[in-house]
Amino acid sequence: MDRADRAGLGVALIGHVLLFGALSLSLLRPAPKLPPMNPAIEVALVDAKSLQTAAPDAVKDASAPPAAAAAPAAPMAPPEPIAAPPPPKPVPAPPQPKAVAKAPVKAALQPTPKPKPVAAQKTSAAPPKKAAAAAPQRTSRLGGMGAELSQAATRENDRPGTGRGTAEKGSGTPAAKTAAQLEASFIQALFVKIKRYWRAPTGVDAELLRSNLVVTLNRDGTIGSVTVVSQSGENENNANLKALHAERAVSAVRRAAPFELPPEHYAIWQSLGPITFDKRLN
Amino acid sequence: MKMTLATEASSLSPIALFLQADIVVKLVMLGLLAASIWTWAIIVSHWMKMRKASQQSATFEREFWKAGDTEEFARTHKDSEVPIARVFQAGMFEWRRSTGKANIDREGTRARLATTMGAAIAHEVDRLGEKLNILATVGSVAPFVGLFGTVWGIMRSFSAIAAQQNTSLAVVAPGIAEALFATAIGLFAAIPAVIAYNRFGHGLDRIEARMTRFADTFHATLSRELEA
Numbered sequence: 001m002d003r004a005d006r007a008g009l010g011v012a013l014i015g016h017v018l019l020f021g022a023l024s025l026s027l028l029r030p031a032p033k034l035p036p037m038n039p040a041i042e043v044a045l046v047d048a049k050s051l052q053t054a055a056p057d058a059v060k061d062a063s064a065p066p067a068a069a070a071a072p073a074a075p076m077a078p079p080e081p082i083a084a085p086p087p088p089k090p091v092p093a094p095p096q097p098k099a100v101a102k103a104p105v106k107a108a109l110q111p112t113p114k115p116k117p118v119a120a121q122k123t124s125a126a127p128p129k130k131a132a133a134a135a136p137q138r139t140s141r142l143g144g145m146g147a148e149l150s151q152a153a154t155r156e157n158d159r160p161g162t163g164r165g166t167a168e169k170g171s172g173t174p175a176a177k178t179a180a181q182l183e184a185s186f187i188q189a190l191f192v193k194i195k196r197y198w199r200a201p202t203g204v205d206a207e208l209l210r211s212n213l214v215v216t217l218n219r220d221g222t223i224g225s226v227t228v229v230s231q232s233g234e235n236e237n238n239a240n241l242k243a244l245h246a247e248r249a250v251s252a253v254r255r256a257a258p259f260e261l262p263p264e265h266y267a268i269w270q271s272l273g274p275i276t277f278d279k280r281l282n
Numbered sequence: 283m284k285m286t287l288a289t290e291a292s293s294l295s296p297i298a299l300f301l302q303a304d305i306v307v308k309l310v311m312l313g314l315l316a317a318s319i320w321t322w323a324i325i326v327s328h329w330m331k332m333r334k335a336s337q338q339s340a341t342f343e344r345e346f347w348k349a350g351d352t353e354e355f356a357r358t359h360k361d362s363e364v365p366i367a368r369v370f371q372a373g374m375f376e377w378r379r380s381t382g383k384a385n386i387d388r389e390g391t392r393a394r395l396a397t398t399m400g401a402a403i404a405h406e407v408d409r410l411g412e413k414l415n416i417l418a419t420v421g422s423v424a425p426f427v428g429l430f431g432t433v434w435g436i437m438r439s440f441s442a443i444a445a446q447q448n449t450s451l452a453v454v455a456p457g458i459a460e461a462l463f464a465t466a467i468g469l470f471a472a473i474p475a476v477i478a479y480n481r482f483g484h485g486l487d488r489i490e491a492r493m494t495r496f497a498d499t500f501h502a503t504l505s506r507e508l509e510a
Contacts, residue, residue, distance in 0.1 A: 004327040004328075004330045005323070006327075007330060008322070008323040008324060008326030011323070011326045012319045012320075012325075012326060013323075016315070016318065016319050020296050024295045024296055
């Protein structure tokens with residue numbers, strides 16, 4: 001080891017000690033500056049198939065009923081005559097009292113379709129039959145439901161063919177939903193919450209089991225009752241899991257409560273089901 | 283600035299990373315640190331030697347071509363340590379031996395002069411470059427050694443995950459950081475070694491070329507003397 005080697009070793013040693021010392025003492029690191037915290041943003045995960053806006057489209061609804069087209073004078077007619085004077089009534093008597101009772105509410109919501117019976121009776125003999133056919137259907141469905149539901153029912157009635165097909169074809173607006181569609185969307189909304197608590201039992205053929213539950217809800221979204229109405233997919237392998245499957249389904253619903261559903265549709269989600277619980281829950 | 287020894291895991295402090303590491307990883311780190319120190323010691327000493335050799339060779343050549351009497355010049359530079367001077371001494375030694383006899387074999391003398399000076403050049407190049415192979419070894423092996431330490435450390439981290447049944451990043455991160463530090467040291471040692479090896483190899487080639495040039499010219503001079 002000559003002079004150059006010793007010098008090299010000394011320089012290398014001192015350099016390493018200095019570098020590692022500086023790193024250890026945090027000399028090469030600026031004091032950590034904490035980045036400003038962003039305010040927390042609340043995020044809710046919503047299922048793709050959950051509730052859509054169910055608000056009625058006023059413009060479309062006003063022009064939709066064919067009865068209004070048949071009688072051009074109808075929109076101008078004031079709605080009061082219906083509520084006040086019952087005398088000019090060609091329509092069948094039995095459903096009429098119900099219609100009268102509900103008329104103020106209905107009139108406040110939808111002024112245009114209401115005068116239909118009167119206008120139809122004035123103009124010709126043929127339309128009253130149509131209106132008469134529509135009227136009982138509407139009145140029978142009116143109890144507590146939203147206005148757009150009766151709209152959908154009316155249209156369903158006006159067209160030939162299956163109810164579902166016409167509802168899809170004839171609606172054009174998101175508002176026009178049948179009760180079945182609304183109920184399905186409420187069930188989807190429930191699933192979003194229930195999924196967090198639902199753990200299907202595991203075991204041989206456990207994935208084949210299905211439990212059908214009917215859930216009744218109170219107006220504030222709490223559970224009224226949960227009943228298992230039926231079970232399917234049972235075989236000799238998973239028979240012992242059947243009770244556990246039902247029990248877990250019931251407890252998942254109970255733990256997911258309360259649910260927040262639109263109060264104006266309480267009539268629909270008062271009792272939901274049968275809801276099928278399978279392994280994936282969708 | 284606060285002068286605290288950073289030993290918490292979140293800091294990039296080498297001390298903290300070293301202290302947390304497994305014994306195998308610690309050994310790897312120490313070995314690589316020693317390799318790094320050795321590499322730099324070689325780099326510094328070799329750089330000093332090469333610079334000195336190159337400067338002294340230039341001075342020697344200049345003086346040699348200025349000097350009128352070769353015998354006189356050889357006497358004054360008899361114990362010189364300069365590489366090119368040693369080539370010159372080897373040539374002079376062979377010249378004296380070959381021309382000391384009564385009848386001179388000219389062809390044989392020329393061949394012997396060329397051989398001895400070529401051997402002297404090879405010896406000097408060997409002597410100058412004796413430690414370059416260490417640089418080459420460190421440059422090619424240190425990354426693998428560091429990688430070994432990293433793999434070992436990560437294996438340990440994963441077994442820690444398995445033992446704790448917990449996959450949160452807080453459990454994994456310190457082990458991974460300390461393991462990766464081994465690769466970092468490996469690269470820290472290897473990169474200067476590879477660069478220095480290539481640079482010094484090139485410098486050595488240049489010195490060898492300069493000595494060969496000098497030897498050829500000197501050989502031509504001696505050949506002319508033989509014919510006279």
